[in-house]
Amino acid sequence: MSKIGVFDSGIGGLTVLSQLINRLPGHDFVYFGDNARVPYGNKSERVIQHYSLQATKFLLSHNVDMIVVACNTASALAINQIKEMASGLPVIGMINSSVSDAIKITTNGNIAVIGTESTIASGAYQNKFSMSNIKVTTKSCPLFVPFVEAGMISHPALDLIIDEYLNFLKDEDTLILGCTHYPFLKTSIKKYLPEINIVDTGESAAKLAAQLLGPNNGIGITEYFVSDTPNNFINIAENELGLKITNLQQLNIEEW
Amino acid sequence: MSKIGVFDSGIGGLTVLSQLINRLPGHDFVYFGDNARVPYGNKSERVIQHYSLQATKFLLSHNVDMIVVACNTASALAINQIKEMASGLPVIGMINSSVSDAIKITTNGNIAVIGTESTIASGAYQNKFSMSNIKVTTKSCPLFVPFVEAGMISHPALDLIIDEYLNFLKDEDTLILGCTHYPFLKTSIKKYLPEINIVDTGESAAKLAAQLLGPNNGIGITEYFVSDTPNNFINIAENELGLKITNLQQLNIEEW
Numbered sequence: 001m002s003k004i005g006v007f008d009s010g011i012g013g014l015t016v017l018s019q020l021i022n023r024l025p026g027h028d029f030v031y032f033g034d035n036a037r038v039p040y041g042n043k044s045e046r047v048i049q050h051y052s053l054q055a056t057k058f059l060l061s062h063n064v065d066m067i068v069v070a071c072n073t074a075s076a077l078a079i080n081q082i083k084e085m086a087s088g089l090p091v092i093g094m095i096n097s098s099v100s101d102a103i104k105i106t107t108n109g110n111i112a113v114i115g116t117e118s119t120i121a122s123g124a125y126q127n128k129f130s131m132s133n134i135k136v137t138t139k140s141c142p143l144f145v146p147f148v149e150a151g152m153i154s155h156p157a158l159d160l161i162i163d164e165y166l167n168f169l170k171d172e173d174t175l176i177l178g179c180t181h182y183p184f185l186k187t188s189i190k191k192y193l194p195e196i197n198i199v200d201t202g203e204s205a206a207k208l209a210a211q212l213l214g215p216n217n218g219i220g221i222t223e224y225f226v227s228d229t230p231n232n233f234i235n236i237a238e239n240e241l242g243l244k245i246t247n248l249q250q251l252n253i254e255e256w
Numbered sequence: 257m258s259k260i261g262v263f264d265s266g267i268g269g270l271t272v273l274s275q276l277i278n279r280l281p282g283h284d285f286v287y288f289g290d291n292a293r294v295p296y297g298n299k300s301e302r303v304i305q306h307y308s309l310q311a312t313k314f315l316l317s318h319n320v321d322m323i324v325v326a327c328n329t330a331s332a333l334a335i336n337q338i339k340e341m342a343s344g345l346p347v348i349g350m351i352n353s354s355v356s357d358a359i360k361i362t363t364n365g366n367i368a369v370i371g372t373e374s375t376i377a378s379g380a381y382q383n384k385f386s387m388s389n390i391k392v393t394t395k396s397c398p399l400f401v402p403f404v405e406a407g408m409i410s411h412p413a414l415d416l417i418i419d420e421y422l423n424f425l426k427d428e429d430t431l432i433l434g435c436t437h438y439p440f441l442k443t444s445i446k447k448y449l450p451e452i453n454i455v456d457t458g459e460s461a462a463k464l465a466a467q468l469l470g471p472n473n474g475i476g477i478t479e480y481f482v483s484d485t486p487n488n489f490i491n492i493a494e495n496e497l498g499l500k501i502t503n504l505q506q507l508n509i510e511e512w
Contacts, residue, residue, distance in 0.1 A: 042405070047484050142405070142406045143403065149398070150398045158413075231373075
């Protein structure tokens with residue numbers, strides 16, 4: 001049995017955790033949601049690296065065997081620093097495996113990536129695709145995370161925002177949801193773009209983690225930690241994702 | 257000449273600063289925008305108090321003579337702690353002066369307050385009005401701050417969100433914009449509610465500060481400090497509010 005550490009700024013990473021638990025039954029998980037400082041997607045490299053290393057240090061203190069960076073912004077801006085701190089442990093980010101999956105899925109070589117402002121501005125996806133002959137287009141969608149955090153995952157205003165952000169799409173046949181909050185918007189995005197292939201970065205990362213670890217017999221435990229009051233955290237985890245939260249602690253990150 | 261310290265989680269407090277500078281010419285200002293941890297409005301009391309006291313300590317280190325808490329959430333949840341730390345200095349929050357103004361303005365005694373989730377949940381406005389015979393209704397509007405932060409202050413999707421949040425209004429003739437981000441939405445809110453009296457909490461607070469200090473001859477200086485890259489900070493300050501930013505420093509709050 002392995003213990004897998006997972007972190008995100010808040011509820012987005014729960015979409016990744018849910019995929020991991022499905023594909024890695026019998027393993028233990030430690031989830032940290034940094035909801036005292038959510039969102040990460042509009043913060044700078046320096047700040048993201050600082051927050052990500054604090055999260056990594058916390059997960060390492062729980063003796064995890066693997067770290068899954070369940071946030072595209074942290075993956076884009078801090079993966080090297082996280083790997084260095086985790087010295088030798090496998091660290092899975094959201095970018096490499098989803099880029100590989102998108103390249104396998106596209107039939108016309110035109111792929112779009114949407115994400116937070118910081119993820120898109122980092123150029124991490126663009127750099128990864130530059131090693132292929134794919135034509136990649138990108139767009140930051142700063143209001144998608146707030147809509148998810150506000151629980152507005154189906155609303156006429158969201159449909160207008162989806163049109164605002166996604167009407168740039170032309171020949172792309174594949175769309176990477178480059179933020180772990182966006183799977184909550186999958187139904188609304190599918191309605192706007194019924195033909196496009198959608199790549200969920202958490203699903204791609206969970207497949208990779210499952211290849212590395214394989215299933216385990218027995219019953220796995222998931223411990224949840226948050227840095228602020230879990231307002232909508234439990235509600236979304238249980239009602240939207242079917243997770244059962246029996247073991248949740250709120251941390252005093254002021255002491256970090 | 258006095259030096260006035262002003263803080264907020266980011267750009268919202270600039271609407272207050274702009275009112276203060278207009279009404280207190282010749283004084284110096286120190287503005288701190290905590291954009292590494294924006295927004296405050298979805299955080300808990302413990303976290304807001306911690307962030308607010310860090311900001312207060314920073315302003316006190318600049319030898320300010322007065323502190324203006326240019327954030328309704330910090331005013332609602334941390335004003336007592338801020339006053340205690342500022343021991344004796346005048347501290348002006350966003351709530352008391354706007355409640356007084358709203359009571360003066362209403363003709364039918366029905367007042368509505370909109371704000372962030374944490375401001376409304378705190379009950380601070382409700383408590384303040386309970387000392388009057390006003391009928392007060394409140395509503396949290398969690399997507400308004402993200403729309404402002406994304407620069408979407410005029411958009412059909414915003415109009416739908418305004419309807420979603422404000423269609424509860426019935427007999428109220430006066431509306432307090434209980435968040436310093438909301439003045440950026442004044443035009444769109446006025447379009448939806450052309451008849452209602454709008455109270456801008458920053459304006460109310462600036463009037464009070466001007467009564468306490470009075471104008472000063474000479475030329476005042478404003479120093480700006482932010483805790484993260486000032487992405488849209490300068491753009492909004494200069495283009496939306498007509499402020500001139502010549503003196504801005506980015507702080508390493510990791511060292512706080």
